[in-house]
Amino acid sequence: MIITRNSLLIFILLFNCALAQKKNKAVAEVDAVNPLIGTPAKGKGGTMPSVGPPFAMTNFTAQTRENKMKAMPYIYEDSTIHGFIGTHQPTVWMGDYGYVSVMPQAGKLAVLPEQRKMKFSHKEETAKAYYYAVKMHDKQGGSVNAEMAAAERCGMMRFTYPASKESHLIIQGINVNMAEDDFHNKSNKRSKLKGYIYIDTLNQEISGYNPDRTAYNLGPELPNFKGYFVLKFNRKIKNYGVWTPEAIVKNETEIYGKRIGAYISFPTKKNEVLTVKIATSFISLEQARENLSREIPDWNFDDVVQTTRNKWQKNLERIKIDGVTTDQRSIFYTAMYHTMLFPREFSEYGRYYSAFDDQVHKGISYNDYSLWDTFRALHPLFIFTQPERVNDMISSMLQMYKEGGWLPMWPNPAETNIMIGTHADAVIADAYVKGFRGYDLNLAYEAMRKNALVPPDHDTKSWGYDRQEWTGFEGRTGLSYYHSLGYVPSDKTAESVSRTLEYALDDYCIAQVAKGLNKTDDYKKLMKWSENYKNLYNEKTGFMEPKKYNGNWGGDTKLSFTEGSPWTYLFCVMQDIPGMINMMGGKEKFAAKLDQNFEGGHYAHNNEPGHHYAYLYNYCGQPWKTEELVRKHTRENYLNQPEGINGNDDCGQMSAWYIFSVMGFYPVTPGSGMYALGAPQFPALTMTFNIDNRLRKLEIKANHLSEENKYVQSVTFNGKLLATPFISHQELAEGGELVFAMTNKPQLHEK
Known part of the structure; x- marks a missing residue:
């Protein structure tokens, strides 16, 4: 840890750690978090050691x-x-x-990123969820020593300088670098974006705005979109200027352009400290200042650290684990940390900017939903770990529907059409079935029904390839074909097999809400469509295959699947697993095909379509294989080291899979209200959650x-023996004791 003259922070951290060890014989949950897990480019984890x-x-x-898109701000190998950046990039893709961003400097002023960079070593780096x-x-x-802490919308940094006649703080307000090798620059659309910076020597602040969106070509035009920022300092601004790549202009107070910044200069004594507060807003400069006054009203850096630490601790201790190693503890709570980053809060004390109609509204908002990934495990996990946020997250998606006409697919912060399917349907249906009603239910059904019944713009005219430039909402591209043919044809629409299969899942999810609302005709229609997956199963080859508009098999296999192959999507039917098993020849043949998948190296845990595959053995009478695979993949794919996530964490989905799997159950089918059992990986775990203003506790023992x-001999819930390897949400949500009796031999029968 870096030593500065202000030792209070260090004392607080050490005292808290010592206290936690004395009380719990282990570091506090928050101090078990290792934000460096997932940060190397090699592991493709797509995470960063952010504070806040x-x-x-x-x-x-x-x-x-x-x-840029393809590179996070922080890469472990670098x-x-x-710089130290206030970023809104959710993941590497x-x-x-x-x-x-800001960057301290001593010596001759050099402003561009490649000029101002300084070397560092991980040996001289401390990364916590609340302090860097x-x-x-x-x-x-x-x-130069740098320290960083943050609140929800504002950051605070403390830079300790060496003795220097000339020290600086460099501010970069926008970085539209068209020379950067990024395929999203090739359209040249971003080149017109320009930011603004103003140095206010009267009020001693630097402010400005940044309209850049690095995924600009994937979304609609947003004339009003700006990321506003206000910087304040614990010393007066006396020497200052602005800069562009071409020039540094002293004593100039304003700059407007696409790659610009400002700077302040001052002499420093050895160990002299400059403290900087950075406020951000998507509403206005005035709102940024209000955010700062609410979140960081004074100059007490240590208070910001402690406040944020307390917030993390309160959230992380909702699941307590026991009997684990130091590494297991760190892996688990880092996974928890990763599940509590996205979707991000987007509202600012009762108001929010909407990138769906380019206006400011009243209300609560969240953004950056990676729905193709997170509908599988992250949002079901929120039911237990963040129940107080579930309704607001759904309401936020409904606001996007009201303001933009459709439920979101992948907002960043505007719709981008990234990935396929309309999996907001699955998120809403799962919450609905599990009893959440704190949103406009009629509006939710209206929005979901539109996804299922109304083809999007350019439905039969757009190929719908990945990261296609914005021409309108993509949604369920090929929906007209899906309705008329029973599948999306490979010669009309990209990723046709994956689209067919995922549209069928979403139809099932919407049907569950229709059933609950007594929309009988809709329910029957949607359930019939939910079986469209059968139309792309080729009995001769034993795989889901592309089919042309004329009904013949064929099409480019690579282009017919989303991020995968026929093996990747063979078992992706979550909504009708018994039907899928019968379609593939019954339980024995189905299990043999699953064996081929795992034993043949076809399973890729680093991508989401197969995340439920290990649990499918429960449905064909071989649950011990699920138990083996849970042990294998929770260990092989999650490590307490920087390259500790095998694949992109995708806004918490990879981590949520891990948390469910070590707990011993997994939400295979969204909207069903059921969990498939696996095998817990810790001796004891206690989850505390508050639903409907009633505190409940679920204790899991192995x-x-x-x-x-590593095998499960029997399972009891509140003393009652479970006859099958499944348990309902209704049971678990009431709390109680879930006990697994473990043994060293596979149990060759259904539990």
Whole structure:
């Protein structure tokens, strides 16, 4: 940890850690989090060591490179830092927007990222969910210490300088770098974007706005979109200027352009500290200032650290684990941390900017929903870990429907049409079936029904390829064919097999809401469509295959699947698993095909379509194989090291799979209200949750769990023996005791 003259922070951290060890014989849950897990480019985890409370609107992190779609701001393998950025980039395959960054410097002023970068070592770096610190070294042998903390919409940084006649803080307000090798720059649309910075020497602040969206070509035009920022300092602004790539202009107070910044300069004594507060807003500069006054009203850095730490601890301790190793503890609570980052809060104390109609509204808002990924496990996990947010997250999607005409697919912050399907349907249906009603239910059904029945613009004219430039909402492209033919044809629409299968799942989910609302005709129609997956199963080959408009098999296999192959999507039918098993020849043949999938190396845990596959053995009488695979993949794909996530975490989905799997149950079918059992990986776990203003506790025990005892002999819930490897949400939501008796031999029968 970096030592500064202000030792209060260090004392607080050490005291809390010592207290936690004394009370719990383990570090507090929040201090078990390792934000560096998932940050290397090699592991493709797509995470960053950001600081800030759960679901923060703005993430503050060290910046090791110019981020873009394909690169996060922080990459573990990098050896230099060129800024500390307030970013809104949710994951490596999605864009940043409305960002702002700062960078300390001693010596001759150099403003561009490649000029101002300084070397650092992970040995001189501390990364916590609530605090980040690093020591950076320049080419002249000098060093600057940086510390960072954050609230929901505002950050606070403390830079400790060396003795220097000339020290600086460089501010970058926008970075539209068209020279960057990014295929989203090739349309040249971003080149027209320009930001603004103003140095106010009277009020001692630097403010501005940034209209950049690095995924600009994927969404609609948004004339009013801006990421506003206000910076305040604990010293007066005396020497200052602005800059562009072409020039540094001293004593100038304004700059307007697409790659611009400002700076302040001052002499420093050894260990002199500059503290910076950064406020962000998507509404206005005035709102940014209000956010700052609410969240960081004074200059007490340590208070910000402690407040954010307390928020994380309160959220993380909702699941307590016992009998685990230090590594298991760190892996688990880092996974929890990753599940509490997205979707991000997007409202600002009762108001929010909507990128769906480019206006400001009253209300609560969330954004950056990676729905193709997160409908599977993340949103079902929120039912237990974040029940107070579930209704607001659904209401936020309904607001997007009202303001833009459709439920979102992948907003960033505007719709981008990324991935396929309309899986907001699955998220809403799952919450509905599990008893959540704190949103406009009639509006929700209207929006879901539109997804199922109304073809989007350009439905039969658009090929719908991945990351296609914006021409309108894509939604269920090929829906007209899906209705008339019973499938999406491979010679008319991209990713046709995956689309057919996922549209069928979403139809099932909507049908469950229709059933609950007594919409009998809709229910029957939707359930019939939910069986459309059968139209693409080729009995001769034993795979889901592309089919042309004329009804003949055929089509480009690679282009007919989303991020995968015929193996990737063979078992993707979640909504009718018994029907899928019968279609494939019965339980024995189905299990044999599953064996081929796992034993033949076809299963890819690093991508989401197969995340439920390990649990399918429960449905064909071989639950012990599920238990083996849960043990295998919770260990192989999750490690307590930087390259500790096998594949992109995708806004918490990979981590949510891990949490469910080590607990011993998994939500295979959204909207069903049922969980498939697996095998718990910890001796004891207690989950506390509050639903309908009633605090409940679910205790999960794995009796006799050991390296050898990885199989489940029997399961009881509140003393009652479970006859099958399934349990309902209704039972678990009441709380109680779920006890697994573990053994060293597979139980060769259905539990």
